[in-house]
Amino acid sequence: MTQSSAPAEELRTAMADQLVREGAIRSKQVEAAFRTVPRHEFAPEAPLVQAYAAHEAVPTKKNEHGITTSSVSAPDVQAMMLEQAEAQAGMRVGEIGSGGYNAALMAEIVGPAGSVVTVDIDPDVAGRARELLDATGYHGVRVVLADAEHGLPDTGTVDRWIVTVGAWDIPPAWTDQLAEDGRLVVPLRMRGLTRSVAFDRDGDRLVSRSSEVCGFVTMQGEGEHNARLLLIRGKEIGLRFDDGWPADPDALNGVFDTDRVEKWTGVTVAPAEPLKGMQMWLASALDGFCLMAVDPELDTGLVAPQNKRANITLLDGDSLAYLAIRRTADGAEFGVHGYGPNAEAVADTLVEELRKWDRDHRQDEPVIYAYPASTPEADLPAGRVITKRHRRIVISWPHEGQASKGTIDEKEK
Ligand SMILES: C[S@@+](CC[C@H](N)C(=O)[O-])C[C@H]1O[C@@H](n2cnc3c(N)ncnc32)[C@H](O)[C@@H]1O
Known part of the structure; x- marks a missing residue:
C-alpha cells in the first residue's frame, strides 16, 4: 500500500510532541531523532x-x-531506553534485537562520526531490517545475524549497548564488548519483574x-x-516462579478451598501512581515471592487480585497470600488476601512488608548491581542476591542497614 507522506509527517510530529509532553523524550538529540526517522517505513x-x-x-x-x-517496539519505550542510554554524537552503539527503526534512531543520535550495529537471531528479522534500513537511506547501520548471547563477531567494544529483548541474565560477552566507561541498557528480569536497567560499567561489575x-x-x-x-x-490460577519453585507443589492442592483471610494495610496510592518501587521492594524482601495470573476464560471470580495478569504473591508451604486493592475516596488502599492453613501468618508478613515499603522506602529507588557469578558472598553489597548463570544480581535499598535480605538461586531449577 502506498502511503502519502503528508499525513505521516503530521502523525510523526504529533507523536514526538506527545512523547515530549509525557516526559518520555527529555533530550534534544532523542527528540530530533524521533522527528526525523520515518517510523511508518x-x-x-x-x-x-x-x-x-x-x-x-x-x-x-x-x-x-x-x-x-x-x-x-512502542515509541515511548524506545524513547525511555534511548534517554537512559544517553548516547552522544560519535559513539559506537550496539543494539540487540533488530527491527530497523530503533537502529535508525540511534544512527541519528550518534551521527556520521559514530557507528551503529544491530544483531538479531532471526534471519527473517535481520533480512527485513537490512532491507528497510537501505530503503530509508541508513546504509551505514550494520546488521548482523547471530545469537547475541555470544556478543558481536568481528566487532570491538561499544560505548553503549541497548538490548531490546527481554533478558534473564547478562552474558559475559556484553561486558567484554563494553568500553571501560560504557553503559548497558537492558530489560532484565528479576524474580519475574522486568525493569529496563541502565548499568554503568565499574571494573568487572555493573552498577545501575x-x-x-x-x-x-x-x-x-x-x-x-x-x-x-x-x-x-x-x-x-497460575503461579509463576523465576526461582523458588515450591518444595512440595502438591501441598497447594485445595488451598483455595479454605476460607479467605482479608487484611487491609492503610497504605494508599493515588490514581495512576507508579507502583514499580513497591513491586521491587516486595520482590527483594520476600523469600516466597511469585506472581499470580488468573486465566480470563476460566475466571470464576474466586480470587480478586490487584492485577489479574501478574500479581504479587507470597507463598509459604501449603499457604499463600496475594496483593489486593480497594477504592478509597481519593485513590485506593492495598490489602492482602490469605488462603491455606497458615493464611493468617502469611498475610501478616505481606502486610508488614507493604507497610515497611510505605514507611521507609516509598521515595527510594533501589541500586541494582550485576557481579560475575563467581563473586563470593562476602564481596557483594548488602541486599537481595539473585544468582543467575553468569551474574549475581544484587538489589540494594538505601537506608536498609547492613544485613543481606537473603540469597536466591534462580539458576537451580
Ligand atoms: C522487540 S524486537 C526488537 C525491536 C527493535 N529493536 C526495534 O527497532 O523496535 C526483539 C528482537 O530480539 C530478537 N532476539 C531474540 N533473541 C535474540 C538473541 N538471542 N540474539 C539476538 N536477537 C534476539 C528477536 O528475533 C526480535 O526480533
Missing part, C-alpha cells in the same frame, strides 16, 4: 495511525503458537543509574530462560 504492514501511536508496538513476527517473537518498568518479547537462543508455572484449581 519500518512498519509497512501497520496503518499509519498505528505506526505512529506513542504507546503501541507493531508486531512483525509470531511463532507457531501465535506468540509474538518480534516487533517494532536508573531502572524503569517495561515489557519485551523474551530472548531466544542460548540465553532463553522461561519461568515455571504452577497451575491450580484446574487451570484457573
